[in-house]
Amino acid sequence: SSTEHVKIVEVGPRDGLQNEKTIVPLSTKISLIERLSRTGLSVIEAGSFVAPKWVPQMADSSSILAHLNKNPPQPSQHISYPFLVPNLKGLDAALSPTHPASEIAIFASASEGFSQRNLNCSIDESLARFAPVVSRALDAGVKVRGYVSMVIACPYSGPTPPAAVVDITRKLLDMGCYEVSLGDTTGVGNPHTVDVLIKALVEAGIPVDKLACHFHDTYGQAIVNCMVGLANGVRVFDSSVAGLGGCPYAKGATGNVATEDLVYFVGMNTGVDLERLSEVGAWISDTIGRKNNSKVGPALLAK
Numbered sequence: 001s002s003t004e005h006v007k008i009v010e011v012g013p014r015d016g017l018q019n020e021k022t023i024v025p026l027s028t029k030i031s032l033i034e035r036l037s038r039t040g041l042s043v044i045e046a047g048s049f050v051a052p053k054w055v056p057q058m059a060d061s062s063s064i065l066a067h068l069n070k071n072p073p074q075p076s077q078h079i080s081y082p083f084l085v086p087n088l089k090g091l092d093a094a095l096s097p098t099h100p101a102s103e104i105a106i107f108a109s110a111s112e113g114f115s116q117r118n119l120n121c122s123i124d125e126s127l128a129r130f131a132p133v134v135s136r137a138l139d140a141g142v143k144v145r146g147y148v149s150m151v152i153a154c155p156y157s158g159p160t161p162p163a164a165v166v167d168i169t170r171k172l173l174d175m176g177c178y179e180v181s182l183g184d185t186t187g188v189g190n191p192h193t194v195d196v197l198i199k200a201l202v203e204a205g206i207p208v209d210k211l212a213c214h215f216h217d218t219y220g221q222a223i224v225n226c227m228v229g230l231a232n233g234v235r236v237f238d239s240s241v242a243g244l245g246g247c248p249y250a251k252g253a254t255g256n257v258a259t260e261d262l263v264y265f266v267g268m269n270t271g272v273d274l275e276r277l278s279e280v281g282a283w284i285s286d287t288i289g290r291k292n293n294s295k296v297g298p299a300l301l302a303k
C-alpha cells in the first residue's frame with residue numbers, strides 16, 4: 001500500500017562516480033552529496049576507503065568524510081553516509097579520530113573470479129579480512145552494511161549458484177552486518193533468476209528484512225528486478241541518481257537503477273521529493289557531461 005515504507009540507499013556519489021574516467025572535482029562530489037541530502041534520502045553512500053591505485057576516483061574520500069563531519073547537512077532527519085571499506089587500512093581512515101564515519105560497508109563477492117579482480121584475494125581470504133574490520137567497527141559504534149557481488153552471474157566465473165549467495169550472505173550477517181545488499185553487478189539478472197535467488201535466501205532462513213537489492217541496469221532489467229524483490233518482501237533498494245555508475249572491476253557493468261525511476265516506480269512512501277531529486281539528476285549529468293540515464297527525471301522536469 002502507499003503508506004508502506006521503502007528505504008532507498010543512494011549510491012550515486014560512490015558507485016555512480018567510481019567508474020568515471022575523469023577525476024570529478026572534490027567540490028562537485030560534495031555538492032552532489034549536499035544536494036542529495038536535501039531530497040529526503042536517508043542513506044547516501046558517500047565514498048570508499050580503497051587503494052587509490054585501484055580506484056583513483058575515490059582517493060579524496062577522507063576529505064568528503066571530514067567535510068560531512070564539519071558541515072553536517074541541515075535537515076532535521078538523520079542521514080547516514082556510509083563509506084566502503086575493504087580492509088583494516090581502510091577502516092583506520094573511516095575511524096579517523098577527528099572525523100569518524102558513522103557507517104561503513106564491506107563488500108564480498110559470490111564468485112571467485114570477481115573476488116580476485118576486485119579484492120585481489122579469494123572469497124575465503126576476503127571474509128577472513130573482513131571479520132576484524134567488522135568487529136572493530138562495531139566496537140567503535142559504527143554500523144556495518146554488507147554487499148555480495150555477482151549474485152546472478154559473473155563475467156569471469158559464469159552463473160552464480162544461489163547456494164553460494166546464501167552462504168556468503170549468512171556469513172556477513174553472522175559477522176555483524178545489519179543488512180546485506182545483493183549486487184547484480186553487471187545487471188544480467190531477469191525476473192526469473194532474481195526470483196529464484198531471493199526465494200532461495202528466504203527458504204534458507206535469511207530474514208527478508210535483512211536483505212537489500214542492488215541492481216545495475218546494464219540489460220535494462222533493473223526496475224523489473226526491483227519489482228521481483230518487492231513482491232518477495234524486500235523493502236530496501238540501492239540506486240543511483242541519474243543512473244550514474246558502473247564498477248571498475250566488472251567488465252561491461254553500467255550504472256545502477258536510477259533513483260528517480262525507483263522512487264516513481266515503487267509508489268510507496270520513500271520520503272523522497274521526486275522533483276528535487278530529478279533536478280539533482282539533471283545537474284550532476286550536466287556537470288560531469290554524462291547522459292542522464294533516468295527516464296523519469298527528464299520526463300518530470302519537461303512537464
Ligand code: HMG
Binds near residue numbers: 086118184216247
Ligand atoms: P592489494 O594490492 O592486494 O593491497 O589490493 P595491498 O594490501 O597489497 O596494498 C597495496 C597498496 O595499496 C599499498 O600501497 C597499500 O598501502 C595500499 P603501496 O605500499 O603500494 O603504496 N592500500 C590502501 N590504500 C588506501 N586505502 C586502503 C588500502 N589498502 C591497501 N584501504 C585492496 C587489495 C582490497 C586494497 C584493493 O583490491 C582494493 O582497493 N580494492 C577495491 C576495489 C573497489 O573499490 N571496487 C569497487 C567497489 S565494489 C563494487 O562496486 C560492487 C558493489 O557496488 C556491489 C555490486 O554492484 O555488486 C559494492
Ligand code: MG
Binds near residue numbers: 015183214216247
Ligand atoms: Mg554496484
